[in-house]
Amino acid sequence: MRSMNGTRVVVIGAGIVGAACARELALTGGFQVTVVDRGGAAEATTAHGEGNVLVSDKGPGPELRLAQLSRRLWPETLAAVAARSPRAADVVRAVEWDPKGGIVVATTEAGAAELTRFAAAQRAAGVRAEPLDAAALAAAEPHLTRDHAAALHYPEDAQVQPAAAAAALLGDALAHGATLRTGCEVRGARTRGGRLTAVRTTEGDLAADLVINAAGPWSGRLAARLGAPVDVRPRRGDILVTAPLPPTVFHKVYDADYVGAVGSSAEDLQTSAVVEATRGGSVLLGSSRRRTGFDDRLRPDVLSALAAKALRLFPGLAGVAVMRAYGGFRPYVPDHLPVIGADPRLPGLWHASGHEGAGIGLSLGTARLLRDLVCGAEPEIDPAPFRVDRPAVLGASATAPSEESA
Amino acid sequence: MTAASREDARRHVVVVGAGPAGLAAAAAALAAGARVTLVDAAERPGGQYHRTLAEEFGGPHDGGSPFARLRRRVLGHPRCTWRAETSVWALERPDPEQPGPPLVHTLTGPADGNGRRRRVLTPDALVLAPGAHDRVLPFPGWDLPGVYAAGAAQALVKGERLVIGDAVLLAGTGPFLLPVAASLLAAGAGLREVLEANPAATVARGWARRPWELTAQPGKAAELARYATLLARHRVPYRTGRTVIEARGEGRVEEAVTARLRPDWSVVPGTERTVAVDALCVGHGFSPQLELPLAAGCTLLRTPAGPAGEFVAVDGDQLTSVPGVYAAGEITGIAGAPAARTEGALAGWLAAGGEPAAPALRRVRRNRDRGRAFAARLAAAHPVGAAWPGWLRSETVICRCEETDYGALCRAAADEAGAAPRVTKLATRAGLGPCQARICGPIVAELTTRLRGAPPGGPAEGLPSAAPHRRPLAQPIRLGELARTPDAPDTGTTDPSDPTDPSHPSEPTDSKESTA
Amino acid sequence: MSPRLFRAPSDTPGQRPERPLRITVDGEPVDGVAGQSIAGVLLAAGRTSWRTARSGAPRGVFCGIGVCFDCVLTVNDVPDVRACRRRAADGDAVTTQTRAAEDEDAVTTQTGAAGDGDEPAVRARTAPESRGDRA
Known part of the structure; x- marks a missing residue:
């Protein structure tokens, strides 16, 4: 590894990805890490997600490798954070790490055939995917519909409370010397000889040897401000939250359609049932995907579609009260792969973004990969598929505005 | 043009809330020629102010009161559709390019039922008059059964003919404590004492401010004098500068600890007294119900009036920041029923497209302005003292639903990485429970701001700020109800087959679940 | 009293x-x-509490006007009904609810009713015994 003594790093975005990157670099030593966020830490996309740490929804390929790396890092990272102090252990308890496992259900014969093929390919790539017969499924999820064609259990899938997870990672970074500046918005770049030397912010210039763009769905706009646009756009998602229930849903249960929706690029509404309980007793019902810019208007038709799909999986939930709905924006890249690495157009600028709906799960692997690339170490997985100068990232957006209008 | 299409061409005004403001708005909108849909969660109009007993329960026939006459006139009007037992669960904002009133998504049926009827109303203008509820500042033991919000005691007397106890202590601040006391006494409850937390000097100074304004509210002064006489006759002490700082009991309230307060509401040590009670009623003013205005996109105004000091910003015509959306009553400022009525009348008339220069409006506007002056006086006479958190302990419950205590909020406030309000909420669970922060939201926001300062920066683009009153689902909806498609858009024309039609004003449906 | x-x-x-x-x-x-x-029926019958919060603390009517959700109970198998807002109907079968963790075993998973198939309908967690204090 190169010596990094005194390298000044500005991480833009204090969501889960920024927090993970800040922690990784702060623990490596030699970096002076400053995390800046326009608002408060972890309050945007991170606080509006379900907290997925999934391998089940990813087919063989680079994203699955990143997911597998991340899945391995989650428990060991949380254990390391908790070991720092009793207060840190409390913070980690609030993360509600729950390796509950995922169950994927196909409700049609065609879907079942597809799911079986998909799982076979995943198994070849090292994912544990175990078929469940009707009796095993009824035992695992007694309230789930009996009307299904195939079901698979993914014991590696896990869930966290995402805002607490980001706070735990960020808190650990701060404990290792990083600093946090909230309410500080980045306005632009200062360069010398074509190299990024500082970011201009609402609170003055911040000198930096490295700037990491971890601004999630806003990273397209941020990159444009810095003079190196990337095609990361918002993709809206909505979630329903029920009143607290007795234990009813025991795994992350989703419809096999979900994999198709995740992989689709359609602008119009995609919904598929994703159902899981939280420690507080509420059941979260997702998920929707639509590309409508940063439009946060409540759409009752979208909520109705979510409810109808959830009831196909759990008909017994029909009488349960929905007490809240919330939505957020995922950072979407047209080829559905994160953007991790140095920007060849602007030395000093790095990106860690574009994780769409998988940012919570993929954050730790992303941070590890980024650290290895920054330090010139050999990364554990091939970073090439995530590189910045690929057509999906630079293609349309290099000339077009970096976010869509509604 | 057929009669029906002529009806369709009229402006459709949807009024949410049938209390004093909403009923007045509906009447004025009808007078201005609009079609009106009046929506309320209750079975009968009146809101909290005119809460009445169910008629089959032997309720009084107050046929001659001005309220009853107004109710008859509105509900019996051929252009009015009265939707009883109807909650607005969502407002759907139009495209930002074409700003205007939102679609109004409603559920009609027994409260919290299953299989209620879903409708979507398409207003040309919307009048929001949802009212307010008691603000209760937490204190140790406030979660014990037998501790009631002052409004609950009032509602149980007026709506259920129930007295909550025979050794009742009434405490808090504001003139509303007096009608509650009067109701309890009239119902035969044993009332121990009435405690106004503010010192007499603050109350007197607030009410005496700009005395020329008070001449415009002669009714109010007489009302206050009547209450004073009533308390004296029943030998119920009315004490100022004292409040309840703790409730104690095994499974229910058995005693209350009261203490003298300084003007800033800090407790004077050594002045604690323990009083045996079987019920305790507390109210520290009112909290406006702001979820619908927020869902419609209305701008709020902060007033310096303490924890719940946010109200809907309106112009001189009661118009909010959203075109076509009017606000009336307590959501624009706590000023009581007379002010709410004038605001409602103005809002309803203008929402219906009534002539803004109509001569009759001059008086309405003047009364409205007096009502606002009264609201300012009220806030000055009965402020919430800044030192009230002094009676909290680490283990005092702040969020009643999730039982988050004050200590948890303090610990969260010390965590730099978890400081954002939304993150704190997820970590402490305060405000995540079934009431969705209706009770604790403004309190938690106030306490965390005191502990840590205001949250940094603005919200990210597209994401709303973490306002304590933000509830995109304004009322719970059953998952099965949500999954069904609503009835065809309701343009406000009267459906003769509908049991909530005005020709059957308050026919109660037998609350049997249709899907049980 | x-x-x-x-x-x-x-x-x-x-x-x-x-x-x-x-x-x-x-x-x-x-x-x-x-x-x-x-809520009126229960209070008039001398019960001041009927729900149990997460800690096991008793809850009854607090706000009385449908805001605080303290008084929720299950009416004819529909959970989380605000007792202060729901008119009582002759024959209503009311069950009280608890969120207390020690009642984990009391989860009701009766079959039928709300679902179309064999799946059990999801109900609120029901207290194992009546917790209301009768004076």
Whole structure:
């Protein structure tokens, strides 16, 4: 590894990805890490997600490798954070790490055939995917519909409370010397000889040897401000939250359609049932995907579609009260792969973004990969598929505005 | 043009809330020629102010009161559709390019039922008059059964003919404590004492401010004098500068600890007294119900009036920041029923497209302005003292639903990485429970701001700020109800087959679940 | 003493006959009068609490007007009904609810009713025994 003594790093975005990157670099030593966020830490996309740490929804390929790396890092990272102090252990308890496992259900014969093929390919790539017969499924999820064609259990899938997870990672970074500046918005770049030397912010210039763009769905706009646009756009998602229930849903249960929706690029509404309980007793019902810019208007038709799909999986939930709905924006890249690495157009600028709906799960692997690339170490997985100068990232957006209008 | 299409061409005004403001708005909108849909969660109009007993329960026939006459006139009007037992669960904002009133998504049926009827109303203008509820500042033991919000005691007397106890202590601040006391006494409850937390000097100074304004509210002064006489006759002490700082009991309230307060509401040590009670009623003013205005996109105004000091910003015509959306009553400022009525009348008339220069409006506007002056006086006479958190302990419950205590909020406030309000909420669970922060939201926001300062920066683009009153689902909806498609858009024309039609004003449906 | 019913001089009982009604609360019959809310029936019967919070603390009516959700209970198998807002109907089967962790075993998974198939309907967690204090 190169010596990094005194390298000044500005991480833009204090969501889960920024927090993970800040922690990784702060623990490596030699970096002076400053995390800046326009608002408060972890309050945007991170606080509006379900907290997925999934391998089940990813087919063989680079994203699955990143997911597998991340899945391995989650428990060991949380254990390391908790070991720092009793207060840190409390913070980690609030993360509600729950390796509950995922169950994927196909409700049609065609879907079942597809799911079986998909799982076979995943198994070849090292994912544990175990078929469940009707009796095993009824035992695992007694309230789930009996009307299904195939079901698979993914014991590696896990869930966290995402805002607490980001706070735990960020808190650990701060404990290792990083600093946090909230309410500080980045306005632009200062360069010398074509190299990024500082970011201009609402609170003055911040000198930096490295700037990491971890601004999630806003990273397209941020990159444009810095003079190196990337095609990361918002993709809206909505979630329903029920009143607290007795234990009813025991795994992350989703419809096999979900994999198709995740992989689709359609602008119009995609919904598929994703159902899981939280420690507080509420059941979260997702998920929707639509590309409508940063439009946060409540759409009752979208909520109705979510409810109808959830009831196909759990008909017994029909009488349960929905007490809240919330939505957020995922950072979407047209080829559905994160953007991790140095920007060849602007030395000093790095990106860690574009994780769409998988940012919570993929954050730790992303941070590890980024650290290895920054330090010139050999990364554990091939970073090439995530590189910045690929057509999906630079293609349309290099000339077009970096976010869509509604 | 057929009669029906002529009806369709009229402006459709949807009024949410049938209390004093909403009923007045509906009447004025009808007078201005609009079609009106009046929506309320209750079975009968009146809101909290005119809460009445169910008629089959032997309720009084107050046929001659001005309220009853107004109710008859509105509900019996051929252009009015009265939707009883109807909650607005969502407002759907139009495209930002074409700003205007939102679609109004409603559920009609027994409260919290299953299989209620879903409708979507398409207003040309919307009048929001949802009212307010008691603000209760937490204190140790406030979660014990037998501790009631002052409004609950009032509602149980007026709506259920129930007295909550025979050794009742009434405490808090504001003139509303007096009608509650009067109701309890009239119902035969044993009332121990009435405690106004503010010192007499603050109350007197607030009410005496700009005395020329008070001449415009002669009714109010007489009302206050009547209450004073009533308390004296029943030998119920009315004490100022004292409040309840703790409730104690095994499974229910058995005693209350009261203490003298300084003007800033800090407790004077050594002045604690323990009083045996079987019920305790507390109210520290009112909290406006702001979820619908927020869902419609209305701008709020902060007033310096303490924890719940946010109200809907309106112009001189009661118009909010959203075109076509009017606000009336307590959501624009706590000023009581007379002010709410004038605001409602103005809002309803203008929402219906009534002539803004109509001569009759001059008086309405003047009364409205007096009502606002009264609201300012009220806030000055009965402020919430800044030192009230002094009676909290680490283990005092702040969020009643999730039982988050004050200590948890303090610990969260010390965590730099978890400081954002939304993150704190997820970590402490305060405000995540079934009431969705209706009770604790403004309190938690106030306490965390005191502990840590205001949250940094603005919200990210597209994401709303973490306002304590933000509830995109304004009322719970059953998952099965949500999954069904609503009835065809309701343009406000009267459906003769509908049991909530005005020709059957308050026919109660037998609350049997249709899907049980 | 507990909450109790009274009659106001302005009331007009007798103009319409008072209709008695009977509901069951956790299987026990409780009598009321048509027009009362479920909270009104319970309070008039001397119960000040019927729900259990997460810590096991008892809860009853607090705000009385449908804002605080303290008083929720299950009515005819529909959970989380605000007792202060729901009119009591003769024959209503009311069950009390608890969120206390020690009642994990009391999860009800009766079959039928709300679902179309064999899947059990999801119900609120029901207290193993009545927790209301009767004075």
